[in-house]
Amino acid sequence: MRLAKLALAATALPLAVLMRWDAPVRDPEPERRSAPSAARPAAARPDLVSRAEWGADERLVRERSKPVATVSAVFIHHTGHANDYDCADTPRMLRSLQAEHVRRMGWDDMGYNFVVDRCGTVYEGRGDGTGRALRGAHTTGFNTRSVGIGALGDFGAGAHVPRAMLEAIAAVAAWKLRPGADPHGRVRLVSTNSDSRYHEGSAARFDVITGHRDGFETDCPGDALYGQLPALRDEVARRRW
Template sequence: MWPHRIWLGVAVLPLVLLVPRDAPVRQVLAERPPGSSRERAGTVPQPVIVSRAAWHANESIVRERAVYTGAVRAVFIHHTGESNDYDCVDAPDLVRAVEQSHIEGNGWDDIGYNFLVDRCGTIYEGRAGGVTRSVRGAHTTGFNADSVGIAVLGDYRNGEKVPAAVVRALAEVAAWKLRPGVDPEGKVRLVSTNDESRYPKGKAAVLNVISGHRDTYETTCPGQALYDALPAIRAAAAALREGRGTGEGRPDTEDAGSTHHPLN
């Protein structure tokens, strides 16, 4: 039954529109009061990530190698748009379907997102090279430079509950990837590099450090339920940066209720 679900997901994926070739641009953080505890906060350890080799990425179809960019100053949250009723043990199949759709279907260099998260909270490496360095993705038209795109496998447009495991995973990636001194609950000033975004090329936008795709592009992504969870994701990421764990600031969510067996 999985091929049917996978290809259904591929059919819905174009809802999440991406542009892969934005040029790097200098992005400036909004100023905060000197000595802020959030400015003093450092990064957190890397969370457990399923590598491309482990989810069996098809490296033979990748068109170009990674393009490196500056330290991460913003995080953009997405959803991929397929059904939420998958078993988490089959999530790697969905990740491979995203890869095939982005490269062979849309003609992009590689999978657009830097990371993906399944409904059980497992984190997958997306675009190659982005674990140890900052790689420019193809996730947020006009704002791909110096940012990270994280996509949740599934559809959160119709009131679906966001699993607590998803909130935790998104917060962990954000807290880990954002450069030292960035407040996950703060603002960032970014300059658009593409007229197809909500902001014309060259126009500055003041956004949340952790934003949704819809904040910069005409789309429903990441779905209203996931978009409503962004304050909790920001709070959890800030808590991690300050060494307080992820116990604070979670939304009223439900666990996925499925046992997950991460790949080694």
């Protein structure tokens, strides 16, 4: 992906995201949790390829993050890979991505909570093998109450976004969003890092399902995928209600 503030050095594997790790900061005004609603139940867990199954190198993990207690927002990303990959190669690509995030970016582990490939397979990213969301490194300033889903590929203007990928992203978002969250709604989040679009401590309002570019200066998740967010919200709502 392209960033306004950072320039990529050429690598064999494009980096998924470029942002600084957020130090743990208490959200000064956490959102109140909504009681589960019979009218708006959380969706079932989708099929998920665990870290063990795709071969995550647990020796790379510097420190386990704390779980995300309340998922109030979902940030959508793309990873910047060429789109013509064979889905059988996804595990290998994820292992390289994890190594890039730790060794090059200096993070504790892979930045994304989940990664979805073009065939619609969902992979656990940063996690503990249970599918539980741990605080990621996907969206500078806004990782404390969100999950980040990385779409494996490059979805700039004119790119095709596979239907299977969109459906899989929707399945993860529907599953992870807190009970009662409106996929078409807005949410107030407080920035924990001034490297984001918002100074540390300042409040910002986002769509509940939003793109990386809304919180950080970047083109991510690409114009093509960003343009699919309204349809994605519709699909998430259909799966939850």
